[in-house]
Amino acid sequence: MIRIKNGVLVSGSGTRETDLWIDGGKIIEKPADTSGAEVLDAENCLVFPGFIDAHTHFQTDAGWAWTADDFTSGTAAALAGGTTTIIDFATQYRGQGLNEALDTWHGRADGNCSCDYGFHMTITDWNGITRDQLPEMVSRGVTSFKAYMANDNLRISDDSLRELLRASAELGCIVGAHCELGDLVNRNRNRLLRQDKTAPKYHAQSRPNRAEVMAVARFLQLAWEARAEAWVVHLSTGGGLSEIIAARERGQTVLTETCPQYLTLTNRVYDAEGFEGAKYVCSPPIRSARDRLILLDAASKGAVDIISTDHCSFNFAGQKELGFGDFSKIPNGLPGVEHRASLVWSFATKNPELFCAMLSENAAKAFGMYPQKGALEPGADADVVVWDKREKWVIRATDQVQNVDYSPWEGFPVSGRAKYVLLRGELCAREGQVIRRGLGRFVKRSQKGKATDAAG
Numbered sequence: 259m260i261r262i263k264n265g266v267l268v269s270g271s272g273t274r275e276t277d278l279w280i281d282g283g284k285i286i287e288k289p290a291d292t293s294g295a296e297v298l299d300a301e302n303c304l305v306f307p308g309f310i311d312a313h314t315h316f317q318t319d320a321g322w323a324w325t326a327d328d329f330t331s332g333t334a335a336a337l338a339g340g341t342t343t344i345i346d347f348a349t350q351y352r353g354q355g356l357n358e359a360l361d362t363w364h365g366r367a368d369g370n371c372s373c374d375y376g377f378h379m380t381i382t383d384w385n386g387i388t389r390d391q392l393p394e395m396v397s398r399g400v401t402s403f404k405a406y407m408a409n410d411n412l413r414i415s416d417d418s419l420r421e422l423l424r425a426s427a428e429l430g431c432i433v434g435a436h437c438e439l440g441d442l443v444n445r446n447r448n449r450l451l452r453q454d455k456t457a458p459k460y461h462a463q464s465r466p467n468r469a470e471v472m473a474v475a476r477f478l479q480l481a482w483e484a485r486a487e488a489w490v491v492h493l494s495t496g497g498g499l500s501e502i503i504a505a506r507e508r509g510q511t512v513l514t515e516t517c518p519q520y521l522t523l524t525n526r527v528y529d530a531e532g533f534e535g536a537k538y539v540c541s542p543p544i545r546s547a548r549d550r551l552i553l554l555d556a557a558s559k560g561a562v563d564i565i566s567t568d569h570c571s572f573n574f575a576g577q578k579e580l581g582f583g584d585f586s587k588i589p590n591g592l593p594g595v596e597h598r599a600s601l602v603w604s605f606a607t608k609n610p611e612l613f614c615a616m617l618s619e620n621a622a623k624a625f626g627m628y629p630q631k632g633a634l635e636p637g638a639d640a641d642v643v644v645w646d647k648r649e650k651w652v653i654r655a656t657d658q659v660q661n662v663d664y665s666p667w668e669g670f671p672v673s674g675r676a677k678y679v680l681l682r683g684e685l686c687a688r689e690g691q692v693i694r695r696g697l698g699r700f701v702k703r704s705q706k707g708k709a710t711d712a713a714g
């Protein structure tokens with residue numbers, strides 16, 4: 259039995275000063291007999307439900323490079339930063355069945371994870387067989403799907419996306435979309451390369467704001483027609499946010515996700531010396547200072563539901579460098595899973611309830627894990643972060659757990675750190691160091707709104 263004392267317990271809707279009791283991997287009511295309890299002191303700390311990162315890409319082949327982080331290193335890094343559950347993207351390759359795709363991702367993750375994990379399924383081949391396999395995904399605990407509107411090897415047509423939205427809604431599942439207009443991006447890319455504009459900054463120029471804004475509008479229109487809830491993944495622009503606000507005003511439900519890179523960095527990063535800008539090549543790219551401020555404002559007002567990372571790490575040496583002389587060959591993606599909470603606390607909000615909502619509770623609810631995850635209530639998994647809000651430290655790649663050779667936030671001073679991280683009642687990380695690995699389990703998710711079996 260564990261007693262966490264002197265802390266302030268936080269949920270998305272309030273705080274309370276009380277002890278937290280844990281036994282058998284679960285949060286329990288205060289027991290009659292408290293003798294023999296192991297005590298963790300949370301003096302001057304906030305106590306949160308374990309953070310959830312609903313958007314990671316571990317152990318994925320980007321076509322010409324595998325991500326630097328596999329499930330072993332990625333989930334350990336997550337834990338170091340207070341994230342006790344990640345949801346990664348399994349991907350159906352064209353011609354492949356969904357079960358086969360899910361088997362592949364289980365093969366990579368099972369037995370290797372240090373935090374709990376679930377999967378979304380990315381649909382790249384929409385047809386009658388795929389449609390018939392959606393219920394099997396639900397029965398296997400995968401209740402959310404994703405589609406790409408850009409990237410030729412992954413994208414599906416608008417009509418396919420509408421059908422996917424409709425079929426998923428009928429099952430009580432949610433669909434996320436990578437919102438960039440692929441044709442526009444391809445045309446820009448080809449033109450820039452023809453003009454011999456090959457440096458990393460042209461990656462960003464090939465994917466302008468309007469590629470996202472128009473795609474968000476299109477996606478929300480398709481979701482409206484399908485009478486489906488929409489999940490806009492990694493929103494990066496103020497214009498995209500305006501489309502979401504308009505959709506909400508006409509009665510649509512839109513789950514809005516952004517990422518630390520869009521809240522902390524600006525497109526000045528692409529002006530870095532030499533090939534350094536490649537470190538920030540991701541899609542959508544890092545935007546203007548104005549976009550950043552609009553998204554920060556939205557996050558501070560609760561208009562952003564979840565902050566995930568889109569963690570998709572590639573080493574600068576040997577991987578990002580593959581795109582030297584051709585920005586289109588730079589593997590896309592940034593690390594983030596390890597530092598998300600401290601970045602959000604330092605740069606986006608110090609409101610404990612909002613922080614809890616955007617880092618944990620809202621994702622648990624949206625993705626069918628609540629209240630097993632995302633809550634400090636009796637019966638919930640004892641995934642707990644004791645958050646030292648006053649700790650000040652500096653992000654350094656040399657100190658990180660994730661297996662990548664740089665950090666986009668190198669030298670950033672941050673405040674707030676996970677002092678203790680418990681996964682189902684086991685103390686697994688402290689002060690940014692992982693002390694117990696390999697305890698991660700697959701989380702079988704329900705459809706949104708259906709309570710998970712807290713005992714399961």
Ligand SMILES: [Zn+2]
Pocket residue numbers: 313315568570
């Ligand atoms: Zn992603």
